[in-house]
Structure formats: structure tokens, C-alpha cells
Amino acid sequence: xxxxxxxxxxxxxxxxxxxxxxxxxxxxxxxxxxxxxxxxxxxxxxxxxxxxxxxxxxxxxxxxxxxxxxxxxxxxxxxxxxxxxxxxxxxxxxxxxxxxxxxxxxxxxxxx
Amino acid sequence: xxxxxxxxxxxxxxxxxxxxxxxxxxxxxxxxxxxxxxxxxxxxxxxxxxxxxxxxxxxxxxxxxxxxxxxxxxxxxxxxxxxxxxxxxxxxxxxxxxxxxxxxxxxxxxxxxxx
Numbered sequence: 515x516x517x518x519x520x521x522x523x524x525x526x527x528x529x530x531x532x533x534x535x536x537x538x539x540x541x542x543x544x545x546x547x548x549x550x551x552x553x554x555x556x557x558x559x560x561x562x563x564x565x566x567x568x569x570x571x572x573x574x575x576x577x578x579x580x581x582x583x584x585x586x587x588x589x590x591x592x593x594x595x596x597x598x599x600x601x602x603x604x605x606x607x608x609x610x611x612x613x614x615x616x617x618x619x620x621x622x623x624x625x626x
Numbered sequence: 627x628x629x630x631x632x633x634x635x636x637x638x639x640x641x642x643x644x645x646x647x648x649x650x651x652x653x654x655x656x657x658x659x660x661x662x663x664x665x666x667x668x669x670x671x672x673x674x675x676x677x678x679x680x681x682x683x684x685x686x687x688x689x690x691x692x693x694x695x696x697x698x699x700x701x702x703x704x705x706x707x708x709x710x711x712x713x714x715x716x717x718x719x720x721x722x723x724x725x726x727x728x729x730x731x732x733x734x735x736x737x738x739x740x741x
Contacts, residue, residue: 545728547729555734556716556718556732556733556734559729559732604730606728611657611676612675612681612718612722612728613659613674613682614659614730615671616661616669617668619668
């Protein structure tokens with residue numbers, strides 16, 4: 515079946531540093547989504563990308579839809595302690611209706 | 627707008643019992659998807675309902691079932707519970723109609739523990 519490879523699996527960084535994570539797939543997706551999940555909560559949608567090559571920002575977060583449509587990247591600039599959590603990428607294609615395929619997540623720890 | 631709500635938030639059941647979880651989507655959203663989240667398997671898709679019809683189904687046994695009501699609220703049922711069913715069950719809603727985006731908004735989840 516479809517699989518998303520998300521890396522790195524975990525990151526330990528100092529407050530103020532920039533963070534990069536990415537997701538690759540063997541399949542083409544029409545939509546890439548990035549979520550953040552904190553303990554005891556459901557994933558929260560951060561950014562949605564709809565076109566190959568698209569670059570979208572949400573505050574200190576920037577995500578890109580790869581031109582091959584098989585990958586996506588998320589960058590967080592000037593990290594702060596509240597950025598701690600698990601970041602998931604998800605790919606979607608219309609033929610799958612309400613099913614998104616999720617990566618395994620990147621666990622981010624930020625040291626003050 | 628109110629977000630996605632799920633009840634109950636926590637549940638402890640015994641092997642062999644059955645359980646029903648409930649999800650109320652964001653107002654105006656007609657698609658409701660269910661996912662199982664475990665440390666070992668990540669987020670796994672269970673099924674999706676749109677306008678009271680199951681539109682897509684993941685690779686889970688028939689013990690897992692769901693339904694959607696005319697007001698878009700959805701329930702999922704797990705019968706004959708097994709220890710391996712212990713997980714966080716997440717519901718996600720989206721507009722979901724033809725030509726619309728599939729941005730999914732998640733509820734807080736129901737933490738099911740099977741003993």
C-alpha cells in the first residue's frame with residue numbers, strides 16, 4: 515500500500531534554532547498536509563498544500579509541495595518551547611475520498 | 627465555529643466486550659473519517675462516511691464498523707474487543723464533497739484501554 519517516509523524520526527534542538535523535516539512517498543499525491551499533535555490531543559492542521567512547487571507559510575512555519583508531487587518539506591524558524599510536539603505529514607488524493615495517508619511523525623523537543 | 631467533538635474521551639473495557647464511540651463534526655462538514663493511532667502503527671485509516679454512506683474503508687477486521695446519521699454525526703463500534711484494540715481513536719471531519727478540499731480537522735480522540 516501507499517507509505518510515507520517521514521524524517522527525521524526525532525529532533526532535539528535549542529530554542530531559537532531552525533528545524534527542517536521532510537516526507538517522501540513512492541506515490542503521487544494531489545494534496546500534502548502538515549499536522550502537529552500535542553500529548554492528549556488530536557492532530558491540528560498547520561498547513562495544506564495543493565499545487566506542485568507551492569510554498570506556503572503560516573507564521574514561523576513554511577511548507578513546500580515538491581515538484582515531483584512525491585515529497586513535501588516543513589521548516590520551522592526560530593523555534594520556541596511551545597513548538598514541542600509530534601509533526602505529521604499526510605498525503606491525499608481524491609480517489610481515496612476521506613482517507614489521508616500519514617507519515618510516522620517527527621518528534622520535536624526544544625530546549626530552552 | 628465549534629471544533630470536532632468526540633465522546634467519551636476515555637474508556638476502559640474488558641476483552642470480549644463491545645464499545646461505541648461518537649463523533650460530532652464541524653458544522654457544515656459532511657465527511658467523517660475515523661483513524662486508529664497506536665505507538666507501533668501510527669495513524670491508520672479505519673473508514674470514512676459521507677452523507678450517511680461509507681465511502682472508503684481501511685484494512686481492519688469486520689469487528690470494526692461505523693455509521694453516520696443525517697446530521698453528519700458518526701459513531702464507530704468495535705465488537706468482541708481484543709487487547710490489541712487499545713489505542714487512541716481519532717475522528718476527523720472535512721467538507722469532503724466533489725471538487726472540495728480534503729483538509730481534515732481532528733477531534734481530541736477517545737483513549738480506549740482494553741484489559
